[in-house]
Amino acid sequence: MPTYVMLSILGPDGFATVSDNPSRILEVNREVESMGARVLHQYALMGQWDFLTVIEAPDEKSMIRITTTLAARGTLKTHTLGAIPIDEYIETLGDGVGGAWESD
Numbered sequence: 687m688p689t690y691v692m693l694s695i696l697g698p699d700g701f702a703t704v705s706d707n708p709s710r711i712l713e714v715n716r717e718v719e720s721m722g723a724r725v726l727h728q729y730a731l732m733g734q735w736d737f738l739t740v741i742e743a744p745d746e747k748s749m750i751r752i753t754t755t756l757a758a759r760g761t762l763k764t765h766t767l768g769a770i771p772i773d774e775y776i777e778t779l780g781d782g783v784g785g786a787w788e789s790d
Contacts (some may be wrong), residue, residue, distance in 0.1 A: 687696045687724070687740045687742040687744055688742070688743060688744075688745065688746075688768060688773070689726070689740065689742055689768075689769040689770070690740075690741045690742075690743055690749050690766050690767065690768055690769060691738065691739070691740055691741075691766070692737075692738070692739045692740075692741055692764050692765070692767075693731075693735040693737070693738055693764065693765045693766075693767075694735065694736055694737040694738075694739065694756075694762050695734075695735055695736055695762060695763045696736045696737075696761065696762050696763050696764070697760065697762060697763070698760055699761045700761035700762045702741075703761060708783065710713070711728070711737075714756070715728065715739075717748060717755075718741065718752055719755075721748065721751060721752050721758045722743065722744055722748055723741050723742060723743040723744075723748060723752055724741065724743075725739060725740070725741055725743040726740040726741065726742055727739070727740040728740070735765075736762075738758070740769070746768075749766060753766050757763070
């Protein structure tokens with residue numbers, strides 16, 4: 687399954703929910719999994735983003751459904767990126783792309 691990295695920022699209502707019920711985070715993860723995805727890793731962050739979640743999902747359409755469902759609640763905003771394992775990336779490039787960066 688493809689892997690996605692979802693960065694999340696909680697809004698005021700989201701922070702209130704997590705402050706009152708920290709295990710709500712795990713409940714949301716179960717909801718994500720009920721939509722056909724799998725939460726592989728999750729981290730709380732310090733800085734611009736509040737959480738980083740690594741998710742396996744069947745395809746982009748599934749990930750769109752997940753992010754839209756979560757964002758529609760109004761408690762968080764997300765930014766999602768496709769993630770390719772480095773070995774797969776290298777395999778895709780094969781022998782490289784030639785001297786694309788070289789000047790004549």
